[in-house]
Amino acid sequence: MSIQLETDICRMFNIRYPIFLAGMAGGISTAKLVAAVSDAGGLGTLGAAYMEPAAIREAIQEIRQLTNAPFAVNLFAIDVSDNQTRVKEVQIELNQIRDVLGIPHAAEEPVVTPDFFEQQLAVLFEERVPVISTAFGFLKESFLQQAQSAGIRIVTMVTTVREALLAEQAGCDAIVAQGSEAGGHRGTFDLANHPMGANVGTLALVPQIVDCVKIPVIAAGGIMDGRGLVAALALGAQGVQMGTRFLTAVESGTHAAYKQTLMESTEESTVLTKVFSGRPARGINNGFIRQWDASGLDPLLFPTQNTVTRDIRNAAARQRNADYMSLWAGQGTRLLTSGQQAETIIKETVQQALNILS
Numbered sequence: 301m302s303i304q305l306e307t308d309i310c311r312m313f314n315i316r317y318p319i320f321l322a323g324m325a326g327g328i329s330t331a332k333l334v335a336a337v338s339d340a341g342g343l344g345t346l347g348a349a350y351m352e353p354a355a356i357r358e359a360i361q362e363i364r365q366l367t368n369a370p371f372a373v374n375l376f377a378i379d380v381s382d383n384q385t386r387v388k389e390v391q392i393e394l395n396q397i398r399d400v401l402g403i404p405h406a407a408e409e410p411v412v413t414p415d416f417f418e419q420q421l422a423v424l425f426e427e428r429v430p431v432i433s434t435a436f437g438f439l440k441e442s443f444l445q446q447a448q449s450a451g452i453r454i455v456t457m458v459t460t461v462r463e464a465l466l467a468e469q470a471g472c473d474a475i476v477a478q479g480s481e482a483g484g485h486r487g488t489f490d491l492a493n494h495p496m497g498a499n500v501g502t503l504a505l506v507p508q509i510v511d512c513v514k515i516p517v518i519a520a521g522g523i524m525d526g527r528g529l530v531a532a533l534a535l536g537a538q539g540v541q542m543g544t545r546f547l548t549a550v551e552s553g554t555h556a557a558y559k560q561t562l563m564e565s566t567e568e569s570t571v572l573t574k575v576f577s578g579r580p581a582r583g584i585n586n587g588f589i590r591q592w593d594a595s596g597l598d599p600l601l602f603p604t605q606n607t608v609t610r611d612i613r614n615a616a617a618r619q620r621n622a623d624y625m626s627l628w629a630g631q632g633t634r635l636l637t638s639g640q641q642a643e644t645i646i647k648e649t650v651q652q653a654l655n656i657l658s
C-alpha cells in the first residue's frame with residue numbers, strides 16, 4: 301500500500317494538504333487563525349457555535365480579506381432549549397465558586413439560552429461559505445439540500461460507525477471521525493446510550509468507520525504532528541482534523557493563562573467532564589472540576605449548564621485564573637509547541653509526514 305499526502309479530500313475541498321483546523325467555539329479559532337491555516341494549504345474552520353449571526357458575518361468577511369483560500373464554518377446541530385429543573389440547586393453550588401472569584405451571585409430567574417441557529421445558518425448560506433461543519437448531529441434535510449444546491453460542502457463529526465452511516469445516508473460530503481483522545485466536546489449525537497460520549501479511541505474508530513462508509517473520513521483526536529497524519533492515512537482516513545495542536549499557535553484566541561497551562565500539561569492532565577456545559581468534553585483538570593465533583597451534584601443538561609457557568613468562566617478569564625476556565629484539550633499536549641505561527645505548524649507537519657513517507 302502506498303500512502304499519498306494528496307488525497308481525494310484535497311480535490312473535494314480544493315486544498316493543498318489534508319489538514320483541517322478544528323472549529324473551536326469560544327473565540328479560539330479566530331478569523332486570523334482560520335485564514336492562516338487556509339493560506340498555508342489546510343482548511344481553516346471558524347468555530348462559530350456561540351457567535352451571534354452578525355459577528356459570524358464579520359468574521360467571514362475578515363477571513364476573506366486575509367485569504368482567497370477556502371475555509372469552513374462550524375456550528376452545533378443540537379436542540380438548545382433550556383430545562384429549568386434543578387437550576388436553583390445548581391446555582392447554590394455555583395455561588396460558592398462565585399464567592400471564590402468575588403463576583404455576584406446568580407439572579408433568581410429562569411435561564412434563557414439564546415437560540416439563533418437558523419439565523420447563523422442563514423448567514424452561512426448568504427455568504428456562500430465553502431464548507432459548513434457540524435458537531436452533535438447533522439443539518440436537517442431541507443438545509444442539506446439548500447447547501448447542496450449552493451455548492452456548499454457539508455462535514456459532520458461522528459464518534460461511532462452508526463453515526464457515520466447516518467451522516468452518510470443523510471447526504472453529508474465527508475465525516476470527521478472523532479476518537480476519545482480529542483479535546484473539547486464529544487461529538488456523540490445522542491447521549492442516551494453513552495452519557496459520557498462514545499469514547500472509542502482514534503486508532504480503533506477510524507478503520508472501522510472507513511470500512512463501513514464510502515464518503516471520505518477525516519481522523520480527529522490526539523493527532524499533533526506528521527506522525528499522527530501518516531498514521532491516520534495508514535488507517536484509511538483521507539485527512540486529519542487537529543484542534544489541540546493549534547491552541548498555542550500565535551494567531552489563536554486562546555487566553556494566555558490557558559496557553560501556559562497547556563504548555564505545562566501532560567498526557568495525564570485531561571479528564572472527561574460535563575461540569576462546564578452539561579455535555580461531556582475533554583479538558584485539563586482544574587479547580588472548577590474538582591470543586592464541582594466534590595459536591596456530588598449532577599450538572600444540568602446542555603445548554604443550560606453552559607449558560608449558568610458562563611459568568612464564572614468569563615470572570616476567571618478577566619482575572620487570568622485558569623483554575624475556573626474551561627481548558628479544553630486533547631491527550632497529546634506534550635507535543636505542543638509555543639509561539640509558532642499556524643503556517644509553521646502546517647509546514648512542519650507536512651514535512652515530517654513527507655520524510656516518513658519518502
Ligand SMILES: Cc1cc2nc3c(=O)[nH]c(=O)nc-3n(C[C@H](O)[C@H](O)[C@H](O)COP(=O)(O)O)c2cc1C
Binds near residue numbers: 374434478482523629
Ligand atoms: C478548545 C477546543 C474547542 C473545540 N470546539 C469545538 C467546536 O466548537 N466544534 C467542533 O465541532 N469541535 C470542537 N472541538 C473538537 C474538535 O473538532 C476535534 O474533534 C478535536 O480537537 C480533535 O482532537 P485534538 O484536540 O486532540 O486535535 C474542540 C476542540 C478543542 C480542543
